[in-house]
Amino acid sequence: MAKYNVNLKINNIPITVEEGTTVLEAARKLNFRIPTLCQHPDLCVAGNCRVCVVEQKGAKTLVASCAMPVSEGMEIFTNSEKVRTARKHIIELLLSEHNTECTSCYKNGKCELQSLANEYLVNEKDFIKLVYDKKYTIDDFSPSIIKDDSKCIRCQRCVRTCTSMQYVSALAVAYKGEHQKISTFFEKPMNSVVCTNCGQCVNRCPTGALVEKNYIDQVWDAINDPEVHVVCQTAPAVRVGLGEDLGLTPGNRVTGKMVAALKRLGFDSVLDTDFTADLTILEEGTELLTRLKKALVEKDETIALPMMTSCSPGWIKFIEHKFSNLLPNLSTCKSPQQMFGALAKTFYAQKKGWRADKVVSVSIMPCTAKKYEANRPEMRDSGFKDVDYVLTTRELAMMIRQAGINFDELPEEKYDSIMGTSSGAAVIFGATGGVMEAALRTAYEIVTGREVPFKNLDIIPVRGFDGIKETTIKLENCKPEWGFLEGAELKCAIAHGLANANKLMSAVANGTVSYHFIEIMACPGGCLGGGGQPIPTNEEIRRKRMEAIYEEDANMPIRKSHENPEILQLYEEFLGKPNSHKAHELLHTHYTKRKRY
Amino acid sequence: MEKNRISKVDLIFENDGTLVNTVLDKVKKMNPDDIIMEMIDSGLKGRGGAGFPTGLKWKFTKAENSYDKYVVCNADEGEPGTFKDREILDRVPEKVFTGMAVAGYAIGARKGYMYLRAEYNFLLKGLIKKVEEFNKLLKDKGFDFNIEIRSGAGAYICGEESALFESIEGKRGEPRNKPPYPTVAGLFNKPTSINNVETLVYATVIMKYGAEKFKEMGTKDSRGSKVFSISGDTPNAGIYELELGMTVAAFVDEFGDGDTKAVQVGGASGICVPRKKFNDMIIGYEGVPTGGSMMLFNSSRSMYNVLKDYLEFFAEESCGQCTPCRVGCQQLLRGIEAVKKGEKDPSYLETLKKLAQTMKISAKCGLGQSVANPFISIVDNFREEIIY
Ligand SMILES: Cc1cc2nc3c(=O)[nH]c(=O)nc-3n(C[C@H](O)[C@H](O)[C@H](O)COP(=O)(O)O)c2cc1C
Ligand code: SF4
Ligand code: SF4
Ligand code: SF4
Ligand code: SF4
Ligand code: FES
Numbered sequence: 001m002a003k004y005n006v007n008l009k010i011n012n013i014p015i016t017v018e019e020g021t022t023v024l025e026a027a028r029k030l031n032f033r034i035p036t037l038c039q040h041p042d043l044c045v046a047g048n049c050r051v052c053v054v055e056q057k058g059a060k061t062l063v064a065s066c067a068m069p070v071s072e073g074m075e076i077f078t079n080s081e082k083v084r085t086a087r088k089h090i091i092e093l094l095l096s097e098h099n100t101e102c103t104s105c106y107k108n109g110k111c112e113l114q115s116l117a118n119e120y121l122v123n124e125k126d127f128i129k130l131v132y133d134k135k136y137t138i139d140d141f142s143p144s145i146i147k148d149d150s151k152c153i154r155c156q157r158c159v160r161t162c163t164s165m166q167y168v169s170a171l172a173v174a175y176k177g178e179h180q181k182i183s184t185f186f187e188k189p190m191n192s193v194v195c196t197n198c199g200q201c202v203n204r205c206p207t208g209a210l211v212e213k214n215y216i217d218q219v220w221d222a223i224n225d226p227e228v229h230v231v232c233q234t235a236p237a238v239r240v241g242l243g244e245d246l247g248l249t250p251g252n253r254v255t256g257k258m259v260a261a262l263k264r265l266g267f268d269s270v271l272d273t274d275f276t277a278d279l280t281i282l283e284e285g286t287e288l289l290t291r292l293k294k295a296l297v298e299k300d301e302t303i304a305l306p307m308m309t310s311c312s313p314g315w316i317k318f319i320e321h322k323f324s325n326l327l328p329n330l331s332t333c334k335s336p337q338q339m340f341g342a343l344a345k346t347f348y349a350q351k352k353g354w355r356a357d358k359v360v361s362v363s364i365m366p367c368t369a370k371k372y373e374a375n376r377p378e379m380r381d382s383g384f385k386d387v388d389y390v391l392t393t394r395e396l397a398m399m400i401r402q403a404g405i406n407f408d409e410l411p412e413e414k415y416d417s418i419m420g421t422s423s424g425a426a427v428i429f430g431a432t433g434g435v436m437e438a439a440l441r442t443a444y445e446i447v448t449g450r451e452v453p454f455k456n457l458d459i460i461p462v463r464g465f466d467g468i469k470e471t472t473i474k475l476e477n478c479k480p481e482w483g484f485l486e487g488a489e490l491k492c493a494i495a496h497g498l499a500n501a502n503k504l505m506s507a508v509a510n511g512t513v514s515y516h517f518i519e520i521m522a523c524p525g526g527c528l529g530g531g532g533q534p535i536p537t538n539e540e541i542r543r544k545r546m547e548a549i550y551e552e553d554a555n556m557p558i559r560k561s562h563e564n565p566e567i568l569q570l571y572e573e574f575l576g577k578p579n580s581h582k583a584h585e586l587l588h589t590h591y592t593k594r595k596r597y
Numbered sequence: 598m599e600k601n602r603i604s605k606v607d608l609i610f611e612n613d614g615t616l617v618n619t620v621l622d623k624v625k626k627m628n629p630d631d632i633i634m635e636m637i638d639s640g641l642k643g644r645g646g647a648g649f650p651t652g653l654k655w656k657f658t659k660a661e662n663s664y665d666k667y668v669v670c671n672a673d674e675g676e677p678g679t680f681k682d683r684e685i686l687d688r689v690p691e692k693v694f695t696g697m698a699v700a701g702y703a704i705g706a707r708k709g710y711m712y713l714r715a716e717y718n719f720l721l722k723g724l725i726k727k728v729e730e731f732n733k734l735l736k737d738k739g740f741d742f743n744i745e746i747r748s749g750a751g752a753y754i755c756g757e758e759s760a761l762f763e764s765i766e767g768k769r770g771e772p773r774n775k776p777p778y779p780t781v782a783g784l785f786n787k788p789t790s791i792n793n794v795e796t797l798v799y800a801t802v803i804m805k806y807g808a809e810k811f812k813e814m815g816t817k818d819s820r821g822s823k824v825f826s827i828s829g830d831t832p833n834a835g836i837y838e839l840e841l842g843m844t845v846a847a848f849v850d851e852f853g854d855g856d857t858k859a860v861q862v863g864g865a866s867g868i869c870v871p872r873k874k875f876n877d878m879i880i881g882y883e884g885v886p887t888g889g890s891m892m893l894f895n896s897s898r899s900m901y902n903v904l905k906d907y908l909e910f911f912a913e914e915s916c917g918q919c920t921p922c923r924v925g926c927q928q929l930l931r932g933i934e935a936v937k938k939g940e941k942d943p944s945y946l947e948t949l950k951k952l953a954q955t956m957k958i959s960a961k962c963g964l965g966q967s968v969a970n971p972f973i974s975i976v977d978n979f980r981e982e983i984i985y
Contacts, residue, residue, distance in 0.1 A: 045774060046918075047774040047919075047961060048918040048919045048920070048961060049919070049920055050919050050920050050921055050959050050960070050961065051920075053958075053959045060958075061957070061958040061959065061966065062958045062959050064774065064961070067774035068774075068776075069776065082958065085951070085955060086921075086955045086958060086959045089921070089951075089952055089955040089959075090920050090921060090955070090959065093920050093921065093924035093925060093928065093952075094920055094924065096924060096928065097924050097927075126948060127928050127932075127948075127952075128928060128931045128932065128935060128941075130924070130927055130928070130931065153920075154917065154918065154920075154923065156918070172769075173769055173771075173917075173918070175917070176752060176754070176913070176914065176915065176916050176917045177911075177912050177913045177914055177915045177916070177917050177923065177926070178912045178913070178915075178917070178923065178926070178927050179917070180915075180916070180917025180918070180923060
C-alpha cells in the first residue's frame with residue numbers, strides 16, 4: 001500500500017514524513033532529541049514511562065511522542081514549560097521509587113536513568129522516598145543474570161524482549177498499582193524458570209535492574225595467584241564488539257589489540273575459541289554426514305533428522321524446555337567454548353606440562369548463557385570444571401579499563417599456540433548463518449572433493465538478518481565413498497532469535513517442512529548480538545558488527561576449518577579422527593528434558 | 598428544565614413486555630445510517646463517564662472498512678459509589694441486549710460481548726440464560742448478530758475500554774496507547790463500538806420513542822436523563838433516574854440530610870463540590886459530569902479521610918504501567934499523610950497539586966488523568982481539614 005506524506009511542525013519547523021511515523025521519529029529527523037526510557041528500537045511501542053511526552057497544540061493532554069503517530073497539520077512542542085515540568089516530575093517520581101546507589105551500581109556511568117536524572121538536574125528531595133518502605137528482592141540465583149527489583153523502573157523492555165523477541169516469557173508483569181513488578185512465574189528464582197539465560201533482557205534494560213553476574217574479581221584473583229596457570233579463550237564475536245565499550249565506533253575489528261590487552265592483563269595463555277569452532281565443524285560435519293549415511297544407506301529409522309546445531313546454550317535451554325521431543329535432533333557436539341574447556345585441562349595442559357588442577361580456564365564470551373553452560377554438571381569431562389569462569393565482552397572491557405590500559409594505543413599481537421590458530425570459517429560463527437556456511441565449506445569439500453560453488457567461498461544466501469533463511473545445496477560428482485549422496489539436495493535452514501527458532505521448530509515438529517540441517521542461534525543476528533555484548537544494541541549496530549565479521553573472514557589466510565593446521569595436529573597427536581572414541585568423551589554431550597514452565 | 602428542581606423520569610426501567618419486539622422490528626426496517634442519524638440527533642452522550650456522543654461513536658465504527666467488527670457492552674461498573682448498572686442488568690437485561698443488537702445492526706457488527714464485573718458474577722447465570730433466549734430471538738427475526746458474556750477479573754482498570762479489550766483477549770488488563778481508538782482498532786484490533794450498560798438502554802429507549810422525545814429533556818450540552826447512584830449521608834440512598842441539568846443545590850435539596858457540606862460528583866475520579874458552589878454547579882457536561890455516582894457528605898465527615906480513601910483506592914487500582922499514575926498516586930497519598938502528621942510543611946500541598954496536574958496531562962489513561970479531579974477539588978476546598 002502506498003504511504004501518504006504527512007506535513008507537521010515541530011517547534012515551529014515544518015517537516016514532511018511518511019504516515020505511520022511517530023512524533024519521536026519525526027523530531028529526531030529534525031535533530032530534536034526527546035528523552036526516552038521504555039522505547040527501544042528493537043521492541044514494540046509501550047508508551048508507559050511517559051518521559052517522552054511533548055505538547056500538541058490543541059490537545060487536552062501531553063502526548064507520548066514514542067507512541068503518537070504524526071497527523072496532518074499537527075503542531076508539536078518538545079521543550080515547552082509544560083513539557084519540562086512534566087518530564088522532570090516523571091524522572092523524580094521514578095527516582096522516588098528507585099534504590100539510587102549509583103556509586104556501587106554495576107550500571108554506574110552506563111545507566112539511562114542516571115543520565116536523564118543528570119540532564120534534568122532533578123531534585124530528589126522533592127518527593128517522599130518510597131523505596132525504603134518496599135520489600136524489594138535481589139535474585140542472584142542464576143549463574144548468568146542478577147535481577148534487582150529495587151533498580152527497576154517498570155519500563156517492560158525486558159518483558160517485551162523475553163516475550164516477543166525470544167518467545168520465552170520468563171518475565172512478566174505481576175500485580176497492579178503500587179505493587180506492580182516484573183516477575184517470573186510464581187516469583188521463582190531465575191535459575192528455576194524457563195529463562196534461557198540469553199541475556200537479551202540485560203542488553204535492553206535501561207538501568208541496573210538486570211545485569212550479568214560478573215566474575216571479574218574471581219578472574220583477577222586467579223591471575224594474581226602464582227600457583228595457577230590462567231588460560232583464556234576469546235569467542236568470535238567478541239573481537240567485533242569489544243571496541244564499542246572502549247571508545248571505538250561499532251564495526252571495528254580489534255582482534256590484535258584484544259590479544260595484546262589480554263596478555264597485559266596477565267593471562268598465561270591467550271588462545272582462541274575460533275580454534276574449537278573449526279574443531280566443531282569437523283566433529284559436527286562428520287556427525288551430519290554419518291547421520292545422513294545411516295538414514296539414507298542403512299535405512300536406520302532411529303536417526304533423527306534434521307540435525308540441529310548445538311553451539312548456542314540459550315537455544316539448548318530453550319529446546320530442552322519447549323521442544324524436548326526434538327532433543328535427539330540436536331548435534332551431540334558441545335559448543336566451541338566447552339570443547340575448548342575440555343581440551344584446555346587435558347591436551348593443552350599436557351602439552352605445557354601443567355597439572356590439570358592448576359589450570360584455570362577463563363572464557364571471554366559475547367554471551368550470558370555461556371556462564372550457565374559452564375556450570376552445567378555434565379561439563380566436567382576433563383575431570384575438573386572445564387571452564388572455570390565466563391566473562392562477557394562487557395566484563396573484559398571493564399577489566400581493561402581497571403588495568404589502566406589505553407586500548408586504542410595498543411599494538412596488534414598474535415594469539416599463543418597451539419589452540420590459537422583458526423580459519424575464516426571459525427570467525428563467522430559469530431554471525432547468524434556462520435556455522436552453516438562454515439559447515440558447508442567443509443562438508444561439500446569432503447563429499448565432492450571440490451570447494452563450495454560460491455565466489456570467494458562466500459555463501460551469500462545464508463548471510464544477513466532475515467529471521468529464517470533457507471538454502472539448498474546440490475551435491476554432484478561426489479567422491480566414490482560418498483556416492484550415496486550423488487544428486488542429493490542438502491536442505492538447510494537458519495534461524496536467529498528464539499521467536500524465529502520457535503517458528504521453525506513448530507514447523508519441524510508439525511512436519512510441514514523437511515530439512516537436513518538447521519542452524520539456530522538464540523540471539524538476534526547470532527552471537528554478535530549476544531546478551532554479553534556492549535550496550536546499546538540495535539539493528540544498525542549489529543549490522544556493523546556483522547560486516548566486520550565477514551571482513552575478518554575475508555582477510556584470513558585460511559578460510560576452511562579442515563585446513564586449519566593446528567586442528568590436523570590435534571587429531572594426529574591426541575584425538576585420532578573426528579567422532580573418535582576420545583573425541584566423543586571430551587567433545588560431545590547429552591541433553592536434559594525440562595518442564596515447559 | 599427547571600434548574601432548581603429535580604425531575605424524576607422512568608425510561609430505563611419501564612418494561613411492558615412488548616418493548617424488545619417493538620424496537621427490534623422497527624430497527625429491522627430502518628436503514629443503518631438513519632439509525633445513526635437518529636442517535637446523533639438525540640444528543641445522547643456515553644453514560645460510562647467519558648461522555649462521548651454515542652451516535653458519533655457508531656458512525657465512526659460504521660465508517661471503518663472491516664469484515665469483523667464488534668459491539669462491546671461495558672458492564673464492569675467499578676467506580677466507587679456506582680451501582681446503577683447492576684440494577685439495570687438485574688431488572689431489564691433484555692433492554693441492554695436490545696441496545697447492543699441495535700448498535701450491531703447500525704455499525705455492521707455480527708458479534709457482541711458483554712464484559713461483566715467479576716463482583717457481579719451472581720448475575721451471570723441468569724444473564725447467560727437470558728442472552729441465549731435473546732440470541733435465539735435475534736436469529737428468528739433475521740438479525741446476523743449474537744451476544745456473548747465475559748466475566749471480568751476484578752480490577753477497576755478493566756473498565757477502561759482498551760484494558761477491557763486486552764482482558765477479553767486473555768491478556769493482562771493494561772490500557773493501550775491511543776490512537777488508534779477503539780472505533781478503528783478495538784477488540785482483537787477490529788473496529789469496535791464500546792458502550793456503557795446505561796448508554797445501550799438509552800439507545801433502546803431512543804429507538805422506541807424517537808430522538809425528539811429524548812431531546813426534550815436536559816440541556817443543550819446534556820440531553821436527556823440519567824440514572825444516578827446516590828449514597829453517603831442521605832436518607833434516600835439508592836438508584837434514581839433524573840433529568841439532566843439540575844444544580845447541585847437542587848439535588849441536595851432533595852437528597853441531602855440538611856447538613857450536606859460536599860457532594861462528590863462522579864465517584865472517586867470525579868469532582869468534589871463544596872457547599873458554597875452548590876448553587877452554581879450544574880450536574881452535566883457544562884458543569885460537573887458524572888457517570889452516575891453522587892456521594893453526599895455531611896459535616897461529621899473528615900474530608901481528609903475521604904481523600905485518603907480515594908487515594909488508597911487509586912494507588913491500589915492503578916494498573917501500574919505508567920510512571921505518573923503508579924508513582925504519582927503513592928506520592929499524593931503519602932504526601933497528605935506526611936502533611937497531616939506534620940512531617941511536611943503545609944506548603945507541600947502546592948507541590949502535590951502541581952504533581953496532580955502533571956498526572957492529569959501525562960498519564961496514559963483516564964485513571965491516572967482523573968486523580969487530579971478529587972485531589973485538587975478537595976485540597977482547594979477543604980485545605981484546613983487536610984492539614985489539621
Ligand atoms: C479507569 C477507568 C475505568 C472505567 N470504568 C468504566 C466502567 O466501569 N464502566 C463503563 O461503562 N465505563 C468505564 N470507563 C469508561 C470507558 O473507558 C469507556 O469510555 C466507556 O465504556 C464508553 O462507553 P460510553 O460511551 O457508553 O460511556 C472507565 C474509564 C476509565 C479510565
Ligand atoms: S540503576 Fe542507574 S540510577 Fe540506579 S543506582 Fe544504578 S546507576 Fe544509579
Ligand atoms: S535472559 Fe533471555 S530468556 Fe532469560 S529472562 Fe532474559 S530475555 Fe528472557
Ligand atoms: S528490569 Fe529493566 S528492562 Fe525490565 S522493566 Fe525493570 S528497568 Fe525495565
Ligand atoms: S494512568 Fe494508571 S491505570 Fe492508566 S495506564 Fe497509567 S498506570 Fe495504568
Ligand atoms: S519512551 Fe515514550 S512513553 Fe516511554
